[in-house]
Amino acid sequence: MSCQRCGAETVAFRVPEALGEYLPDDRPGAELCTRCLAVAPVDDPPEENPDFRTVSDAFPPNEEAGAALACLLALVESLVLYRAEIEAVATDAETRGADVLLFFERLAADDSLEPFFDVERRTRQLEQFL
Numbered sequence: 001m002s003c004q005r006c007g008a009e010t011v012a013f014r015v016p017e018a019l020g021e022y023l024p025d026d027r028p029g030a031e032l033c034t035r036c037l038a039v040a041p042v043d044d045p046p047e048e049n050p051d052f053r054t055v056s057d058a059f060p061p062n063e064e065a066g067a068a069l070a071c072l073l074a075l076v077e078s079l080v081l082y083r084a085e086i087e088a089v090a091t092d093a094e095t096r097g098a099d100v101l102l103f104f105e106r107l108a109a110d111d112s113l114e115p116f117f118d119v120e121r122r123t124r125q126l127e128q129f130l
């Protein structure tokens with residue numbers, strides 16, 4: 001599949017069951033763009049989650065934490081609208097061993113990405129409510 005925003009390759013993943021209710025779309029999976037980090041829903045995600053580190057080294061090796069962080073990327077564009085959802089998903093990612101703010105800092109430092117959102121600005125905003 002390719003990204004609807006920038007045309008780059010995407011990786012499909014299964015939305016963790018506990019997080020589905022926080023996402024704006026209720027489909028079971030989503031795809032993450034390997035270049036701009038846009039997330040779009042998909043109907044038939046793979047059984048096995050991808051290695052999110054093929055997208056960026058900013059992702060932790062734990063794919064459950066990776067999937068939670070990818071869900072977070074689906075929400076950051078609308079930080080104000082989804083504030084409660086972002087808090088819930090970020091908390092879930094942290095219980096799975098991810099460091100959310102460190103993840104965003106590392107995304108900002110990854111030159112192979114061209115994120116569709118202003119990562120540094122979003123990181124500063126996230127800092128205020130995590």
Ligand SMILES: [Zn+2]
Nearest residue numbers: 003006033036
């Ligand atoms: Zn893209």
